[in-house]
Amino acid sequence: MxxxxxxxxxxxxxxxxxxxxxxxxxxxxxxxxxxxxxxxxxxxxxxxxxxxxxxxxxxxxxxxxxxxxxxxxxxxxxxxxxxxxxxxxxxxxxxxxxxxxxxxxxxxxxxxxxxxxxxxxxxxxxxxxxxxxxxRPFLPAVPGRAGFGGQQLHAAEYRAPRQVAGDRVLVVGGGNSGAQIAADLAHDTELTWVTQRPPRFLADDIDGRALFDAATARRRALDAGRTDTGGVASLGDIVAVPPVRQARERGLLKAAPMFARIVPGGVEWADGTRAQADAIIWCTGxxxxxxxxxxxxxxxxxxxxxxxxxxxxxxxxxxxxxxxxxxxxxxxxxxxxxxxxxxxxxxxxxxxxx
Incomplete structure (x- = not known):
């Protein structure tokens, strides 16, 4: 025993x-x-x-x-x-x-x-x-996801562009992981970056120091019964670390709105527009x-x-x-x-x- x-x-x-x-x-x-x-x-x-x-x-x-x-x-x-x-x-x-x-x-x-x-x-x-x-990676319940014939990875499974070499890649998610992985793939991959809402980049001089201060100020305000300051969300969603900044400045990080469903060879928006994809990377938290x-x-x-x-x-x-x-x-x-x-x-x- x-x-x-x-x-x-x-x-x-x-x-x-x-x-x-x-x-x-x-x-x-x-x-x-x-x-x-x-x-x-x-x-x-x-x-x-x-x-x-x-x-x-x-x-x-x-x-x-x-x-x-x-x-x-x-x-x-x-x-x-x-x-x-x-x-x-x-x-x-x-x-x-x-x-x-x-x-x-x-x-x-x-x-x-x-x-x-x-x-x-x-x-x-x-x-x-x-x-x-x-x-515990989260995958959203998007119609058609189970029937997609290509490769699907969560951000937790992604390592490097070699995993999707030669593929048409769809990156889903407008947070830091989505932006960083999209920037990683943008230079030599046929990339479509999809976000729930237009990406909000923080000012280039804002980094984790300011984010920590904002989160702390919000918690103190709530604990004291004061007005919610909005915390980190009030500043934006994406920290412009150098690789993200460089891809954005080259015009490689242009996001499309979230699609309505997944089809066997890609995705489809509500108006019937489609994009082909061989691989989907879910940066969905x-x-x-x-x-x-x-x-x-x-x-x-x-x-x-x-x-x-x-x-x-x-x-x-x-x-x-x-x-x-x-x-x-x-x-x-x-x-x-x-x-x-x-x-x-x-x-x-x-x-x-x-």
Whole structure:
């Protein structure tokens, strides 16, 4: 029979949010373990497309306690640089990470929470779920999608133009991933870029620093009962990182409106206009990866888990970290996850100490 181990806190997920949680749990002198399903350090950054770049310079893309070093020759570091930084971060702080460990479910077990994994169980006084969203790509229910005869990829599966070499490619999505992947393909691919509404580029001098400040100002205004500032959405949808800016200036990023349906050889708009396509890349976002929380039955009618900050209202021993603004302003970003991670660790220390 597999033994059950005990600790004060279990952190589920060893990406950027799990590392930030570990940093602050250590500062609170708590006993904890981080369980990471990935085989190697770096979280989701190991699995992005090759040309992905951050929206901010390295110094403004750091986890708590250690600045990200600049990347030589790059104002905005690429994903490989982030992976190297995260690997160094967990080594520097000697964070107790076990991998690869898949968490199957979290259960109530009297005064404790029981974490069931493929390598045995854990009992803990508190759990931080920090699994992110990368592992749950969202595909919209577009008529005809199942019958499309060509290749379909989500942004989570796209790596480089070689995957669609020689194809007529349709990129769907007007956010940062859509713009970056469209820019990646625009120079030597027959490309059609489709967006739900006309793309809104942020001013060229706006990057992740300003986005974090806008998200934080919005959350403070809402918490204080003031008028909603609109946050990041008020500034635009797409950060004009250099590759996007260059493709846009060359006239290669002209977006068409969203089509009505998919047909076997392409797509069709409501007026009957068609475009041929051999491949579709869906840059349509992600959903929180929370299936391991199903045994706790925390989801409401619309699948949302109610929280106060990072703490779940119906299970105060559980904190959610890094899933977006609903678990802390800009908490799904490197620079933004620090504050909610600090707050979660403080609350857990009070819970455990009480």
């Amino acid at each position: 597999t033994s059950v181990r005990h600790t004060q806190v279990v952190v589920v997920g060893g990406g950027q949010s799990g590392l930030a949680a570990g940093y602050y749990l250590r500062r609170q002198a708590l006993d904890f373990v981080i369980l990471d399903e990935g085989a190697t350090p770096g979280g989701a950054w190991q699995h992005t497309w090759d040309s992905l770049h951050l929206f901010s310079p390295a110094a403004y893309s750091s986890l708590p306690g250690r600045l990200m070093p600049p990347q030589q020759g790059e104002e905005y570091p690429d994903a490989a640089h982030v992976v190297s930084y995260l690997r160094d971060y967990e080594k520097r702080y000697e964070l107790p990470i076990q991998r690869p460990v898949r968490v199957a479910g979290i259960h109530r077990d009297g005064p404790l929470l029981r974490v069931e994994t493929d390598s045995g169980g854990w009992r803990a006084q508190a759990v931080i779920s920090a699994t992110g969203t990368w592992w 992600f959903r929180p990866a929370l299936s391991h929380l199903a045994p706790l039955r925390l989801r409401g009618r619309r699948g949302h888990i109610a929280t106060d900050g990072t703490r779940t209202l119906d299970e105060p021993r559980l904190h959610l970290l890094g899933y977006g603004d609903w678990t802390g302003p800009a908490s799904a970003t490197l620079v933004g996850v620090g504050r909610p991670a600090r707050d979660a660790a403080r609350e857990i220390a009070q819970l455990v100490g009480g």
